[in-house]
Amino acid sequence: xxxxxxxxxxxxxxxxxxxxxxxxxxxxxxxxxxxxxxxxxxxxxxxxxxxxxxxxxxxxxxxxxxxxxxxxxxxxxxxxxxxxxxxxxxxxxxxxxxxxxxxxxxxxxxxx
Amino acid sequence: xxxxxxxxxxxxxxxxxxxxxxxxxxxxxxxxxxxxxxxxxxxxxxxxxxxxxxxxxxxxxxxxxxxxxxxxxxxxxxxxxxxxxxxxxxxxxxxxxxxxxxxxxxxxxxxx
Numbered sequence: 001x002x003x004x005x006x007x008x009x010x011x012x013x014x015x016x017x018x019x020x021x022x023x024x025x026x027x028x029x030x031x032x033x034x035x036x037x038x039x040x041x042x043x044x045x046x047x048x049x050x051x052x053x054x055x056x057x058x059x060x061x062x063x064x065x066x067x068x069x070x071x072x073x074x075x076x077x078x079x080x081x082x083x084x085x086x087x088x089x090x091x092x093x094x095x096x097x098x099x100x101x102x103x104x105x106x107x108x109x110x111x112x
Numbered sequence: 113x114x115x116x117x118x119x120x121x122x123x124x125x126x127x128x129x130x131x132x133x134x135x136x137x138x139x140x141x142x143x144x145x146x147x148x149x150x151x152x153x154x155x156x157x158x159x160x161x162x163x164x165x166x167x168x169x170x171x172x173x174x175x176x177x178x179x180x181x182x183x184x185x186x187x188x189x190x191x192x193x194x195x196x197x198x199x200x201x202x203x204x205x206x207x208x209x210x211x212x213x214x215x216x217x218x219x220x221x222x223x224x
Contacts, residue, residue, distance in 0.1 A: 033212070040121075042203055042214035043157075050210060058211060090157065098145045098164075098207045103157040 002026050006091045006104025013081040013111045021076040021107050023091030029102070031094045032074040036060065036087040037106075043090065049074055050097065081111045114139040116206050118215035125194055126223050133189045133218045135204030141165075145207040146180065146187045151217070152200040160202075163187065194222045 007022045025032065033048035045058030049068040063085060065077040074093075078085060088108050092101040115138040125131050137146065148160040161171065161178055168180050175195075179188045191198050199222045204215040 031210075035214075040216055042116075042118075042216045043205075044214070045211055048210055056210065059213075088155075092157075097210060100147065100159040100162050101149075101157075101212070102159075106155055 004091055004093055004102050004104040006089075006107060008107060009105065011107060011109050013078075013109065015081060015083060015111060017081050018077065018079050019081065020078075021089055021091070021109075023074045023076065023104060024072050025074075025093040025102070026072065027093065027095070027102065028071060029093035029095050030071070031097055031099075032068065033058070033092050033101070034064070034066065034074070034076045035090045035092065036085075037090060038087050046076065046089075083111045085109065086111045114141075114144075114206050114208055114211075114213050116204050116213050116215035118202075118204055118218050120218045121216070122219045122221070124221045124223065127195060128193050129222075131191045131194050131198070131220055131222075133191075133202050133204070133220070135187045135189065135215060137185050137187065137204070137206045139185075139206060139208060141208050143208075147205040147207065147212075148178070148187075148189050149203045149205060149214075150200045151203065152197075157203075160189075191220070194220075196222050196224050198222050 004025045034046040035043040047066040049055045091104040117136045146163045150158045175192045177190045201217045
């Protein structure tokens with residue numbers, strides 16, 4: 001029973017590098033989302049998807065891209081990493097909108 | 113716009129004391145959902161409770177209880193007879209349409 005699988009757990013990037021954070025769920029959830037967690041700011045929504053082929057921006061989308069080609073996968077891409085993107089990233093999913101979220105274990109990203 | 117405020121940054125108690133976490137929210141919508149999530153030191157995020165805006169019935173689940181008051185836009189959470197394992201960051205969240213907004217979190221430390 002995997003739930004939400006998020007990789008990698010840790011990543012260090014240099015400014016300007018690109019990378020993709022992977023997220024997969026095996027619960028046939030419609031809704032998937034990405035959050036970043038910064039000290040004293042709670043979790044902030046980056047992007048979300050309500051189904052395959054449908055994505056939209058959240059509160060802090062700049063510098064990030066997403067796609068949802070399948071129900072299971074929702075990768076988050078950093079096109080040109082900046083130190084301001086140093087954070088802990090969480091992927092989450094729910095069966096439907098407004099239902100409880102299942103979270104991945106998080107990715108600690110440092111951009112030097 | 114919607115907003116969630118958790119005014120208490122940190123709370124420290126001795127084991128067996130009761131702890132109440134405050135959550136105040138702002139929204140213009142009549143239909144919305146409120147959540148509490150727990151993040152223990154291990155870092156994962158765990159769902160605790162979900163309430164919709166039409167259900168003001170307060171709930172008790174073991175040592176946890178919730179007080180939803182629509183008139184004051186508050187959704188407070190109480191841990192009765194706290195235990196060391198309750199030490200965590202607790203997040204209140206508001207969901208409307210496709211977006212979920214989190215409060216900044218309250219760090220609860222329970223000392224033996």
